[in-house]
Amino acid sequence: MTAGQPLRADPAHPQRARRSSPPAALDAGVVPSYPPPESDGDESWVWSQIKAEARRDAEAEPALASFLYATVLSHPSLDRSLAFHLANKLCSSTLLSTLLYDLFVASLAAHPSVRAAAAADLLAARSRDPACAGFAHCLLNYKGFLAVQAHRVAHVLWAQSRRALALALQSRVAEVFAVDIHPAAAIGKGVLLDHATGVVIGETAVVGDNVSILHHVTLGGTGKAVGDRHPKIGDGVLIGAGATILGNVRIGAGAKVGAGSVVLIDVPPRSTAVGNPARLIGGKRGEDVMPGESMDHTSFIQQWSDYII
Numbered sequence: 001m002t003a004g005q006p007l008r009a010d011p012a013h014p015q016r017a018r019r020s021s022p023p024a025a026l027d028a029g030v031v032p033s034y035p036p037p038e039s040d041g042d043e044s045w046v047w048s049q050i051k052a053e054a055r056r057d058a059e060a061e062p063a064l065a066s067f068l069y070a071t072v073l074s075h076p077s078l079d080r081s082l083a084f085h086l087a088n089k090l091c092s093s094t095l096l097s098t099l100l101y102d103l104f105v106a107s108l109a110a111h112p113s114v115r116a117a118a119a120a121d122l123l124a125a126r127s128r129d130p131a132c133a134g135f136a137h138c139l140l141n142y143k144g145f146l147a148v149q150a151h152r153v154a155h156v157l158w159a160q161s162r163r164a165l166a167l168a169l170q171s172r173v174a175e176v177f178a179v180d181i182h183p184a185a186a187i188g189k190g191v192l193l194d195h196a197t198g199v200v201i202g203e204t205a206v207v208g209d210n211v212s213i214l215h216h217v218t219l220g221g222t223g224k225a226v227g228d229r230h231p232k233i234g235d236g237v238l239i240g241a242g243a244t245i246l247g248n249v250r251i252g253a254g255a256k257v258g259a260g261s262v263v264l265i266d267v268p269p270r271s272t273a274v275g276n277p278a279r280l281i282g283g284k285r286g287e288d289v290m291p292g293e294s295m296d297h298t299s300f301i302q303q304w305s306d307y308i309i
Contacts, residue, residue: 007084042116042120043115043118046122046123047077047081047119050078050081050134050135053136055073057136058073070084071084071088072139078115078118078119079105080105081139082118082139082149083104083105085140085146086146087100087101087104090150090176095172107157111156114153114156116189117152117188117189118149120191120209121149121189121190121191122135122138122139124190124192124210124293125144125145125192126138127293128194129192129295143197144179144194144195144196147179147181147193147196148193150173150177151185151187154166154173154181155185155186158183158184167183169183177196178197179193179196179197179198179199180199181199181200182201182203182205184203185201185205185206185207185219187201188208188209188210188211189209189210190209190211191207191209191210191211191212192212192213192292193213193214194214194215195214195241196215198216199213199217199218200217200218200220202220202229203229203230204228204248205232205233206231206232207219207233208233208234208235208236208237209236210235210290210292210293211235212237212238212293212295214239214242215242216241217239217244217245220244220245221246221247222246222264230248231249232248232249232251233245234250234251234252234255234269235292236290237251237252237253237254237255237256237291237292238255238294238295240258240259240260240261242259242260243259243260244261245263246262246263246264249263249265249266250266251263251266251273253270254270254292255267255269255271255273256271256296256297257273258273258274258278260276261274262275262276262278263277263278264278270289
């Protein structure tokens with residue numbers, strides 16, 4: 001194999017991708033609910049949806065048949081498909097796709113929590129983003145999703161003290177996806193990086209479960225200080241486009257940070273912070289509100305008495 005050459009699927013005719021028809025619900029464009037109670041798990045349920053969508057798309061668009069067969073339909077599981085796709089996306093002339101594929105496969109096989117988080121991220125994108133055309137679309141085309149999955153592997157490497165390789169992987173993710181997440185940063189499951197371009201997450205940052213972050217968000221430090229110096233984002237938080245959160249501050253569960261805000265202090269749970277510098281404008285502390293899941297960016301405007309257009 002030539003250096004940097006992408007991996008290829010097993011030699012088989014791409015027309016195999018056309019043999020079965022997808023479920024009617026996929027053609028109807030209805031957003032599926034979470035896996036039904038009889039399902040044996042999110043991962044297998046999501047994988048079955050991805051394969052059905054890939055078959056449908058290969059039938060509808062023959063130009064994509066070979067691609068869909070190579071990336072999805074030739075693989076036995078979600079983790080194998082994801083490893084293959086990430087390896088081809090992130091390889092270079094000196095970082096071979098075969099090496100990356102083996103690395104991703106080994107990490108995903110050894111860490112079931114990483115596989116479960118990938119399935120949760122796919123469910124998050126499909127349920128929260130109205131532009132998401134399907135699970136296969138997210139798996140193949142959403143760079144925010146792919147950047148987070150590559151980060152999870154880099155995080156595993158960092159924990160194993162394989163830090164040179166973890167940092168090299170971080171660098172490739174930043175080059176290819178324009179998303180820069182330090183390998184030491186801890187990211188929960190059910191995370192959506194919507195659009196994702198320009199997202200920066202620092203070394204000691206922590207992002208909880210079911211968090212949604214839009215493009216050009218920075219979770220950074222405040223200078224040259226070392227140690228625990230980056231934000232801690234609670235579960236269910238929504239961070240709007242272009243927001244900057246600096247320092248070892250806490251954004252409480254269910255809080256919301258408005259687009260373009262600059263946050264330098266703690267934000268209480270279920271509160272809203274807007275502006276530069278950000279100020280609190282209240283919240284819905286008495287309700288079980290998780291804006292990271294609802295994607296509600298504008299309800300706070302009703303409480304902002306001096307809001308002017």
